[in-house]
Amino acid sequence: MSDPANESPVDAKARRGRNIALALGLVLFVALVFVVTLVRLGANVAPPF
């Protein structure tokens, strides 16, 4: 890992890209778990009518 204080523009751009990809991955995982929970709960709840 390069030192953020002394890194070149190329390093900074690469680091920013990695961070954005990691953030998107985590957000996607949270969204997946949320929707899976809704679907699984929905399948186990009796219809109102």
Add this chain to the structure above:
Amino acid sequence: MAMSEALPTAATPARANALQAKAPARWQDFVQLLKPRVMSLVVFTGLTGLVCAGTPVHPFLAAVAILCIAVGAGASGALNMWYDADIDAKMRRTRSRPVPAGRVQGADALALGVVLSMFSVMLMGMALNWLAAGLLAFTIFFYAVVYTIWLKRWTAQNIVIGGLAGALPPVIGWAAASGTVPLNAWLLCAIIFMWTPPHFWALSLYTSEDYQKAGVPMMPVVAGAASTRRQILIYSLVFAPLCLAPVLTGLGGPAYLAVAGLGGLVFVLLAIRLHRSHAGEAGAQRKDAMLQEGGLYDVRAGAKDARNLFAFSILYLTLLFATLLAEHAMAIKPLELL
């Protein structure tokens, strides 16, 4: 991806370390660690298993199951690239991979593989069922530990036994949909399992120099080209009739019968031609006999039969699973999915 492939490569760990400072890891390098091309084949066979199970599954959960299979396969790829960085650096086909090229540190590849393995298995268990999650965990373990760490550098039967990891995705897909793994699911597994040796040995007949350089005991390196060609023929003679078995169990319909029958015949004929050729032998690799087809590995005159079988094996397996997928997908009524 194209940019990362254009980056300089490293043939030794020292060169790799020197390049580390010049070429920072980009997110595309981490995607490359997941072996996207292998992932696409695994997704395809896993989807076939899921659809063939014939059990109504919520479309979102079905998509999550396929995602988990894909991510699990990607995790296996990352673990493989972490452990095999030393031999990858010695082979033309693999030396531009992120770890041997020095763009990604081995520890980072290991961390990515472990984290994605855990995420994919846990999500599969929570979203679908724990049988599918257990099979996925076993598949990752089998590929990363049994094949990569143990078999690959130890025995010429490496891809025969290790082929089980590549054969399990349709079983995982089937288990994800139905929570069971009946005979038909294992039949799909057996087809891929028996397909693997002729497929990889045909490839290794014209890439054996690389494997020899890296010290990987592939069949042509250990037993010689003639023995490899004979074993390819034997496996093909078992594989082709096995592809017809789904018709007997009711899994495959008339279209599948036609594809499996005709394709199997071509497969065996190509295997016979390969057996009669001199593919993989030193005499067949003279430069004056080379055909100018370009590509990573030049196709030598004697090795053309190996290349033909290798290419057709990919087409044949794709057609088999695509036909099964089409036959079963047409039987699904949209309302059953919800």
